[in-house]
Amino acid sequence: MSERIEHTAIIPIAQAGQRFDRALATIFPQYSRSRLQAWLKSGAITVDTTVLRAKDLVCGGEQVRLSVLLEEEGAVAAEPIALRIVYEDDSLLVIDKPPSLIVHPGAGHAGGTLQNALLHYDPRLAGLPRAGIVHRLDKGTSGLMVVARNLTAHKLLVEQLQARSVKRDYLALVSAVVTSGGRATAAIGRHRRDRTRMAVRQDGRAAVTHFRVVERFAAHTLLRCSLETGRTHQIRVHMAWLRQPVVGDPVYGGRTRLPKGASEELKTALSGFRRQALHALELRLVHPATEQAVGWHSPLPADYAYLLEVLRGCR
Template structure:
């Protein structure tokens, strides 16, 4: 039996974007064509009324979306090893490897975290998106919370909405970041390259807290806490201040910036990930309400880059 998922999204007025564009920015794992099909099928309503894909939001509105999970994607369980950082009968916390896509989607039918979860935990077919509460980009590693039942799912989704889940990351970036700072820059879909996000006055509020942990020659190790959780937020914010994440070609990383270190460049030639790791989670257990704090190990490739940076810095 296929499962229904329901989403309720509060949208601010935006006379410049169509409703299908706004929903696509809220649910980036679904294609625009798929969203249009839902609208035409009347599975999406604005303030309780059917809408058209080209409609625009002229006042603060509530969008409700009814999704029949797996209606277009036959999501197959797949035997893929998982790194489990925490587990009980209600929740899991997975330490995702870099290179793994979080959700199954067109172009990514196999090899995803969702495929793996459905293999190891078949009952997750009864929970929206196999219980995945939040996502990480394919080339970002780190901690992801999984709800094992609907009660846990509803509680954790509510905590996400109320910004009660604390998420911290560590990143290696190009250039020496000289001070701790809070980046407050709105983020929206890039107007030309739809695969990218960008800093834009018409975007949504986005806040990132940046702490400098260590400086190397022409690079820095940072600790980042997300106050908001926009798509590609850390990547966009760091790029916007001139410090793209090592390995993040989409947002401006250039290997040539590290030509002074041949060993590092040689390693980066075969490195296809981002030096960005979701290292810390703090949230309330959905059932017991006890505070859960999880820390994770940094991937070996991340450690290798850091060690090469340290060696080069020591020589300078």
């Protein structure tokens, strides 16, 4: 389903002498500069019925008209996949993602993803980049994600993520007895040999993970991790680098660690947990429409809760 956007505005006299693209960013602040520039190049933005270039200077007082049809992106098909929706309004959706659900199509999984499900739930999302998905969770990671439902919300949510003002807290069960909380600040980049993995690299991108101890077990620790940045696999890479890998992590976790004298139930529970024990527990942000601070909490999925129950019984 396509959607047409129509706006008219007058360039303030105070902006006389400015470049047209800068004036556009002022009078249409709800859209990103890159999107406005793309619309300008396509002829969707006119001034007094003529088309200006981005570098042209304005005099002030011109009438600007924006008329654009948001076309569906790519060939991602809508699929009737059940979603657990924690919250929704005209600006955003908050989804509680199960660990089995992949966020968007990629190599080896053209369908069956959150993006496919979102397009079925709200066909208007086809006009947004990746159906409004502004951040992701790895397959195997459960918990909260926010999805934008219009371009204004998309721009503002992306800006909050870039400004590191979105608060995302995770529960991570790690294979180590951690004595105290701390902060991991190692930069992260693509692995030099295995391009499907990430790694700590001096020439990587800045990455900061805060963590504190929630509960200790005989050979494991439950941590609450807060992301200051949002690098791919960030918590998983940082915990493995600290030699306290996330339990069940198929990429960075290493072999299963069993406490001395572990019961058969615990051995079965740990060896049978075949995904990273990572759950997006809390999400906090500023609502893009109301500008009020809002937040949500997600309970642990059943498999994760059961693993913790078994660990508690074996201390």
